[in-house]
Amino acid sequence: ELGPYTHYMQKEIFEQPSAVANTLEMVFNAQSISPNLFGSEAEKVFFQTKSILILACGTSYHAGLVARYWLETVAGLPCNVEIASEYRYRNPIADPHTLVVGISQSGETADTLAALNYAKKLGHRYSLAICNVPESALIRQTDLRFLTRAGPEIGVASTKAFTTQLASLLLLTVTLAKMRHKLSAQDEQQMIMTLRHLPMALQHALQVEPQVRIWAESFAQKRHALFLGRGVHYPIAMEGALKLKEISYIHAEAYAAGELKHGPLALVDDEMPVVAIAPNDQLLGKLKSNLQEVHARGGELYVFADADSQIAQSENEHVIRLSEHAGLLSPILHTIPLQLLAYHVALVKGTDVDKPRNLAKAVTVE
Numbered sequence: 001e002l003g004p005y006t007h008y009m010q011k012e013i014f015e016q017p018s019a020v021a022n023t024l025e026m027v028f029n030a031q032s033i034s035p036n037l038f039g040s041e042a043e044k045v046f047f048q049t050k051s052i053l054i055l056a057c058g059t060s061y062h063a064g065l066v067a068r069y070w071l072e073t074v075a076g077l078p079c080n081v082e083i084a085s086e087y088r089y090r091n092p093i094a095d096p097h098t099l100v101v102g103i104s105q106s107g108e109t110a111d112t113l114a115a116l117n118y119a120k121k122l123g124h125r126y127s128l129a130i131c132n133v134p135e136s137a138l139i140r141q142t143d144l145r146f147l148t149r150a151g152p153e154i155g156v157a158s159t160k161a162f163t164t165q166l167a168s169l170l171l172l173t174v175t176l177a178k179m180r181h182k183l184s185a186q187d188e189q190q191m192i193m194t195l196r197h198l199p200m201a202l203q204h205a206l207q208v209e210p211q212v213r214i215w216a217e218s219f220a221q222k223r224h225a226l227f228l229g230r231g232v233h234y235p236i237a238m239e240g241a242l243k244l245k246e247i248s249y250i251h252a253e254a255y256a257a258g259e260l261k262h263g264p265l266a267l268v269d270d271e272m273p274v275v276a277i278a279p280n281d282q283l284l285g286k287l288k289s290n291l292q293e294v295h296a297r298g299g300e301l302y303v304f305a306d307a308d309s310q311i312a313q314s315e316n317e318h319v320i321r322l323s324e325h326a327g328l329l330s331p332i333l334h335t336i337p338l339q340l341l342a343y344h345v346a347l348v349k350g351t352d353v354d355k356p357r358n359l360a361k362a363v364t365v366e
């Protein structure tokens with residue numbers, strides 16, 4: 001079943017171009033985007049939607065955090081993203097015009113299911129599931145649904161489920177933007193082209209593997225790591241840190257790079273590797289000055305940049321470049337090297353990549 005691969009996680013990382021292509025297949029074959037992709041009632045519900053509330057755990061929560069940027073920027077919709085296990089024990093104010101979106105690979109995560117139930121009880125009217133398992137509890141309990149077609153994900157560390165969730169959430173964003181008249185017909189065609197480009201762009205991103213493998217050797221000797229990102233790439237830094245902790249047992253924390261000087265900079269010395277997600281977007285200039293702060297304290301930087309990012313390699317600043325800056329797709333593409341880093345560090349350390357200690361694939365208990 002593993003074919004040429006040694007681990008499920010490795011197989012699943014490399015399946016991402018085809019998993020995303022399967023997930024977006026309906027869009028690739030269509031000339032325009034239709035709300036029906038999210039269920040027969042979606043058009044009616046989307047017309048009434050004035051804001052979004054996303055509920056999820058772990059990696060799926062990180063997908064929600066990325067989606068917030070897209071929903072605000074492209075669809076002009078206010079969006080809240082909550083950790084399901086926290087939401088269910090608060091007293092949030094419900095709004096019947098808020099669409100509740102549950103994101104889950106398994107569709108069986110107890111906290112996510114309970115949070116969605118709770119949201120309904122509080123007075124939220126409609127819910128949508130983004131889920132990888134058609135026969136799951138989550139799919140049964142929501143009004144609308146969109147299936148990620150990642151195929152079975154066996155590795156406990158979520159990889160292809162995450163990127164297919166992101167692809168689905170970008171499609172949701174574009175659909176809502178279209179219905180809210182935020183997109184011209186030309187913009188819509190451009191968005192479809194952008195989505196069509198995604199599988200190929202992922203294929204290119206996977207080509208950084210040999211370079212990442214070299215970094216993994218020195219990384220595996222470390223006990224702690226910081227991950228930095230800004231804007232839509234901050235949740236990608238969180239996801240990279242989660243992957244590293246989960247399978248290599250290295251303590252990793254993610255920070256929004258602008259927060260560095262508000263505390264974590266005190267941790268930086270030559271023992272602390274700092275990973276930065278540095279795409280060539282409008283925040284790159286700000287991020288570079290944050291990286292300078294690390295550099296000045298003797299920290300060792302591992303930077304994932306884009307081909308055209310003006311970031312120079314030096315003795316303590318290692319740079320790996322993705323082949324292009326992909327605009328809206330950038331957070332999806334920048335996920336790939338972080339998954340590869342966690343995987344290769346775990347290989348060097350000899351941990352159980354597919355079944356990390358203490359963790360289960362689906363967390364069906366509170």
Ligand code: M6R
Nearest residue numbers: 058059060104105106109157158
């Ligand atoms: O099945 P779900 O997406 O609801 O699972 C949520 C989390 O348990 C899951 O994403 C977890 O964080 C992953 N093991 C991370 O790789």
